[in-house]
Amino acid sequence: MATSVRATSDGSPPSSPPAAPRSPGKGAHRPPGWRSRLYRLDTKASPYAYIAPFFICFAAFGLFPLIYTGYLSFNQVQLGGDASWVGFRNYTRLWDSEFFWNALRNTFSLAVISTVPQLLMALGLAHLLNFKLRARGFFRVAVLAPYATSIAAASLVFVQLFNPDYGMVNQILAHFGVHNLDWQSSKWPAQIAISAIVTWRWTGYNALIYLAAMQAVPSDLYEAAALDGASRWRQFISVTIPSIRPTILFTIVVSTIGATQLFGEPLIYGGGVGVSGGSAHQYQTLSLYMYEKGWATGALGQASAVAWVMLLILLLIGAVQLLIVRANRRKLGG
Numbered sequence: 606m607a608t609s610v611r612a613t614s615d616g617s618p619p620s621s622p623p624a625a626p627r628s629p630g631k632g633a634h635r636p637p638g639w640r641s642r643l644y645r646l647d648t649k650a651s652p653y654a655y656i657a658p659f660f661i662c663f664a665a666f667g668l669f670p671l672i673y674t675g676y677l678s679f680n681q682v683q684l685g686g687d688a689s690w691v692g693f694r695n696y697t698r699l700w701d702s703e704f705f706w707n708a709l710r711n712t713f714s715l716a717v718i719s720t721v722p723q724l725l726m727a728l729g730l731a732h733l734l735n736f737k738l739r740a741r742g743f744f745r746v747a748v749l750a751p752y753a754t755s756i757a758a759a760s761l762v763f764v765q766l767f768n769p770d771y772g773m774v775n776q777i778l779a780h781f782g783v784h785n786l787d788w789q790s791s792k793w794p795a796q797i798a799i800s801a802i803v804t805w806r807w808t809g810y811n812a813l814i815y816l817a818a819m820q821a822v823p824s825d826l827y828e829a830a831a832l833d834g835a836s837r838w839r840q841f842i843s844v845t846i847p848s849i850r851p852t853i854l855f856t857i858v859v860s861t862i863g864a865t866q867l868f869g870e871p872l873i874y875g876g877g878v879g880v881s882g883g884s885a886h887q888y889q890t891l892s893l894y895m896y897e898k899g900w901a902t903g904a905l906g907q908a909s910a911v912a913w914v915m916l917l918i919l920l921l922i923g924a925v926q927l928l929i930v931r932a933n934r935r936k937l938g939g
Contacts, residue, residue, distance in 0.1 A: 671916075677909040684903035695910035705911070707886055708894035711796070715871075715890060716864030719800035724856055726808045731815035732841060745816070748809030760802055760873035767798040789875075792887035799888055802870045807863070811856050818852035819845060850933065858926045862919055868892035891915050 678695055680688035699705045730748055734741065751759070766773050767788035775786055788794045822845060830840045846853075867890045872879040875888070880897050882889020889897075891911060899908030 674909045674912050677906055678913050680906050682905045684900070684905055688906070691906070695906045696914075698907060699910055699914065704886060704889075705894065708882070708889050708891050711882065711886075711888055712865055712867065712890045715796055715800060715803075715867055715888070716861055718796060719803040719867075720857070720860040720864055722800075723804040723808050724811060724853070724860060726804070727811035727856070728815055728853075730808065730812040731819055732845065734812065734816050735819045745813065748812050750809070751806050752810040754806065756806070756869040757873055759806055760870050763798065763802045763805075764874055764876075767794075767801075790884060790887075792885075795874075795883060795888045799867075799871050799874055802874070803864070803867070807860065811860070814852060814856060815849060818849040822848040851930070854926065854929060854933075858922060861922055865915065865918060865922070866892055868896070872896075 677688065679690060679692055681691045681694070682688040734745055734748070738744065767775075769775065769785065769787050769789060772788070774788070775784075778784075778786060786794055788798045826844045826848070827840055830844050835843065871882060871888050871890055871893060875881075875883055878884050880893060880901055882893050891914070895908050895911040895915070898904045898911060
């Protein structure tokens with residue numbers, strides 16, 4: 606079809622009409638609205654807001670007291686007085702103090718005689734609870750009941766049990782020819798009595814930890830051992846113990862740390878002389894020694910030095926655990 610082009614009066618072609626404004630398409634860039642900016646802010650900031658209460662509480666009640674205690678350990682300060690810088694004098698006094706070394710020895714001995722029987726008994730209880738028994742759930746709750754008991758209630762009961770005059774323990778020992786055993790004034794009987802409190806409270810807790818680890822052991826290992834003729838005891842020694850070795854190491858470290866911080870049991874067991882760990886300091890732990898320095902004598906600088914020595918001991922225990930774990934990994938990898 607032929608089209609005619611009308612020329613303007615001066616002979617130039619007619620101009621095209623002005624183009625209509627184009628609407629922005631889907632791919633055109635738009636400035637983000639306030640809803641979009643709020644969404645992005647919420648996505649980025651909300652995780653930090655959720656964990657902020659923990660870090661705030663840790664900074665206020667954990668980090669600041671730790672740093673301030675370290676500062677006080679280099680000062681001579683009495684309760685309610687001003688601090689004066691003395692450098693390492695508080696630490697040198699601890700090094701020369703026989704009471705400090707006595708508390709350190711007591712802490713170590715209480716850790717050994719409470720941790721070793723406790724973990725051995727927990728391991729045996731966990732092995733028994735791992736079998737298919739009637740009322741297995743009841744027994745699992747029952748072994749955890751001592752852990753739910755308060756330290757004060759348990760300690761007061763054991764004070765009566767180990768009373769030198771009318772205690773039930775001495776009455777039972779009298780039938781075996783052991784008479785008038787002093788469970789409070791003598792060093793080792795007093796430490797055994799305190800260790801009995803700790804063992805009674807924490808055995809069930811560790812038993813449940815071991816039980817959870819035992820239930821994670823593959824049943825194929827036990828079936829293979831049974832086919833090879835291994836007895837129950839041999840399966841326990843050759844299959845169960847190696848399989849839960851990391852858990853055993855974990856409980857050893859945690860129990861040792863707890864024994865290093867032992868405070869409530871000897872304090873309540875000693876009664877009026879509980880702060881000093883008995884009349885002759887026969888069961889005074891590092892925690893009791895720190896408490897005595899800080900609140901009985903008011904020497905906050907020396908008490909802070911004891912606290913930092915305890916922290917260094919705990920860090921040393923953690924370092925030993927790390928070395929043992931790495932050695933086990935290299936051994937298994939090799």
